[in-house]
Amino acid sequence: MGIWGSGVSDSNYFYISVDPGSGSSYDLIAIDIATGANVWGADFADWANGTPALSVDTVFASDYAGYVYAVNKADGTILWSTNLNAGAASGGIMLNNGKLYLSAESVVVSTNETHVGGLFCLSAETGAVIWQNQATNATMDWRGNGPTLNLAQDVVYYTTESDVIAVNASTGATLWKNSFAPITKWRDEKCPIIDAAGNLYVGLDGLTNQADNDVVVSFTPAGAIRWIYDFGMDYAWHGGGYAFSADGTTLYCTRRSGEGATGTGLTALNTADGPLKWELAAVIPAPVVLSERVALLSVSSMAAVLPLLKVFLITALPAR
Numbered sequence: 001m002g003i004w005g006s007g008v009s010d011s012n013y014f015y016i017s018v019d020p021g022s023g024s025s026y027d028l029i030a031i032d033i034a035t036g037a038n039v040w041g042a043d044f045a046d047w048a049n050g051t052p053a054l055s056v057d058t059v060f061a062s063d064y065a066g067y068v069y070a071v072n073k074a075d076g077t078i079l080w081s082t083n084l085n086a087g088a089a090s091g092g093i094m095l096n097n098g099k100l101y102l103s104a105e106s107v108v109v110s111t112n113e114t115h116v117g118g119l120f121c122l123s124a125e126t127g128a129v130i131w132q133n134q135a136t137n138a139t140m141d142w143r144g145n146g147p148t149l150n151l152a153q154d155v156v157y158y159t160t161e162s163d164v165i166a167v168n169a170s171t172g173a174t175l176w177k178n179s180f181a182p183i184t185k186w187r188d189e190k191c192p193i194i195d196a197a198g199n200l201y202v203g204l205d206g207l208t209n210q211a212d213n214d215v216v217v218s219f220t221p222a223g224a225i226r227w228i229y230d231f232g233m234d235y236a237w238h239g240g241g242y243a244f245s246a247d248g249t250t251l252y253c254t255r256r257s258g259e260g261a262t263g264t265g266l267t268a269l270n271t272a273d274g275p276l277k278w279e280l281a282a283v284i285p286a287p288v289v290l291s292e293r294v295a296l297l298s299v300s301s302m303a304a305v306l307p308l309l310k311v312f313l314i315t316a317l318p319a320r
Contacts, residue, residue, distance in 0.1 A: 006051045012032070017048035027042065027239075030073070039076075042071050042078060044069060046063045048090075050102070058072065062102055068120075094147050100122040102146065103120070119165070120132050126279060157192040161302055193244070199271070200219040204217055231255060253266075
């Protein structure tokens, strides 16, 4: 059993997508928060690894076969499923105002047939596809990254293997697109993150060539580049993700020390103009900010998801 995404919880259960492998037939499981016991499991067409979304009584998830599911939170019954006629929908799902937003890859079915992916908007009630955005060519590898919503401006952001794209959340129309180096390395961690002002931040595998140094780029809501932080090496961008400080002045992101290296660390950047504040060497996954501390969370195994969750707290250091 493998876990590739994050889980979500309500007051009773923790819900997480899994790659069951040979040890289980379930692709989405619910775990009792109080006891850590598995409550139910739902079986999909293929394994799931994106972060689910929750409504009052439903959990929404997607799988590697390109299906989206609505599952009853109480007992794991599948309420509806929708085939996107695309490739893997392996990123997270965003839910807002009765609509689901997620992206899926393209897949070549035969010499003359390609099922084109993109960004999808579905009805949370019925699973019907409301719109599909295909902002780049049909042969592009849509990597299935989870989208990011800007509710104040009615915009949803997502990434392909070489593009950062802004889409009107109501209509699916493309608002802007910025293209960078094509990505051939494992890069399903670069979902955009936005601050209170609507500025966008995303990690990229270089600006022009895939072999360029990895970078973090900040965009204005209109798509103009505000600043670029260069990690100083290729294979620096790590799969943990990002988090803002409580006051929004610092962006924390995980990094590693090059291809094949075991050392990883935490980089703190000034959100106003991008300079480095400090770096910390440690073996860490995704950062989460709790008050004035940075929490770095890791899970040693599926059995330890809840009762043995490891939390490492690092006091935020002052700017240099």
